[in-house]
Amino acid sequence: MHPRALPATLGPTAAPTFTRADLRAHGLPEDRLRAGDIRRVTHGVHRRTADAPLTWDALGYPVPPAPFAPEEVAAVVQAARGVASHVTALLLHGLPLPPFLTEDGTVHLSRPHRRGASLRPEVTSHARSVPGQDVVRLHGIPVTSIERTWADLAAMLPRGPVDPVVAAGDAAVTPLWTPEGRLPPRTTIPRLRACLERSGRFSGIRMARAALELVRVGADSxxxxxxxxxxxxxxxxxxxxxxxxxxxxxxxxxxxxxxxxxxxxxxxxxxxxxxxxxxxxxxxxxxxxxxxxxxxxxxxxxxxxxxxxxxxxxxxxxxxxxxxxxxxxx
CATH class of the missing domain: 3.40.960.10 (VSR Endonuclease)
Structure with missing residues (x-):
């Protein structure tokens, strides 16, 4: 007996990923998820097996910033009720990061303390709240702003030279070069400073402040x-x-x-x-x-x-x- 066909509203164009609740809303039983034409993205989130997900390369990322397709990363972050942050946010924003901070096969996200750590194997949780003004959406993914992501880099580094944080700051405030001309800068030094001021005390704040004094517009690498x-x-x-x-x-x-x-x-x-x-x-x-x-x-x-x-x-x-x-x- 063939499983009941999935409606067009649960597909690559309308809804690349869907949940059990979406199935129920369309009158489908939950055991429909066991059929071979559906695969699991993360706990409670699924997609059609035959769908061709959007690629990171198509979005301008030669190296994928996350181990899943863009819409799947969005689903993972939403299911965990968090915000993509730390290493994942650095890679999404295209900021340079030290070699030891590489993509580790998980999605890094920040979650409010009261929700605790995520038990999802594809998620690395960071227990902290991120104010709405420090959250943006990139490719449908809630992610820490470029300013907050830069500040978080300082918190990820051991004590030592501030050079990696300066390099990331330079990249954030320098207009990107293209063959057609330079693009507008993604942020400014005053906006980085304002982010530090509203972030309060956190591990790495001294390194971030010291690095900010050395950030300049004009370094292309x-x-x-x-x-x-x-x-x-x-x-x-x-x-x-x-x-x-x-x-x-x-x-x-x-x-x-x-x-x-x-x-x-x-x-x-x-x-x-x-x-x-x-x-x-x-x-x-x-x-x-x-x-x-x-x-x-x-x-x-x-x-x-x-x-x-x-x-x-x-x-x-x-x-x-x-x-x-x-x-x-x-």
Whole structure:
């Protein structure tokens, strides 16, 4: 005997996931869930076996930020009566995170203390309340805001350098680069500060406050943040980010960071600079700075692995060659 067909309202277009209550509302018995055309997503939540779920790749995530399809993550969070947070929120927002904080096969979510920990194997619970102003929806998933997610990163790290929190903050406040131009920033430094103020005391608050003082607009990658911090730690002045030879002039040579007063720029050439097209753009960039009489230092992944010791030494040597002379800053 074939099981009764599922109504169209319980399907990929109208309702990708459904519950026992949804079955009852359509006059179907609960044992209908045992049929082979239905599979379990999480306790109490199911979907059709034949449905093709929306993919993370289609939403612009080359690496899935969660172990389930987007609509299934939304169902897991809703069923657990929580808010996606911590590692899951970092990945959903696309913020950089330290290598040891990787996706672990569960959905991280925050739940009010009174509800206790979730017993669902696909969920990692964090017992705390998240105010509504710190919750947004991404791809149908309730998730901590980018500001609260950034603050939570500080709570996940052991005591030590604040660099990972600074890098995440830089990524949050810097307009994203695209071939068509930069997108608006996802948040601002004042909004990060306001989030810390309303969050009260929490583990990591001191690290977050210290990191916030170092967050800047203009770093396009964690290595660029690390380079800036290495220069500052060496006692050098803070470099200008996204420096342009002729500010406001279309087609002007640009650099990741540099010192206008010393006519010195630094280019961090990561893995994407290996393509022939990018190398051609880099040559035009370098020729523009060279014609203007500026010194240049090209920084590589090897420098990053070495803590930028060579780069710092070259910046110091360039400054010493100037013998205290500086150029007019226009």
């Amino acid at each position: 964690p290595p660029e943040t690390a380079l800036r911090l290495a220069l500052i730690d060496a006692g050098l002045p803070e470099p200008e980010l996204q420096l342009m030879l002729h500010p406001g002039r279309r087609g002007s040579p640009d650099a990741d960071l540099g010192y206008r007063q010393w006519r010195l720029v630094l280019h961090y050439d990561g893995a994407h600079h290996r393509s022939l097209e990018q190398q051609a753009r880099d040559r035009r960039r370098n020729e523009g700075w060279e014609r203007a009489g500026w010194a240049q230092i090209v920084v590589t992944e090897d420098d990053a692995r070495d803590g930028f010791g060579r780069v710092v030494a070259e910046v110091v040597a360039h400054r010493e060659r100037l013998g205290g002379r500086v150029f007019a800053v226009r």
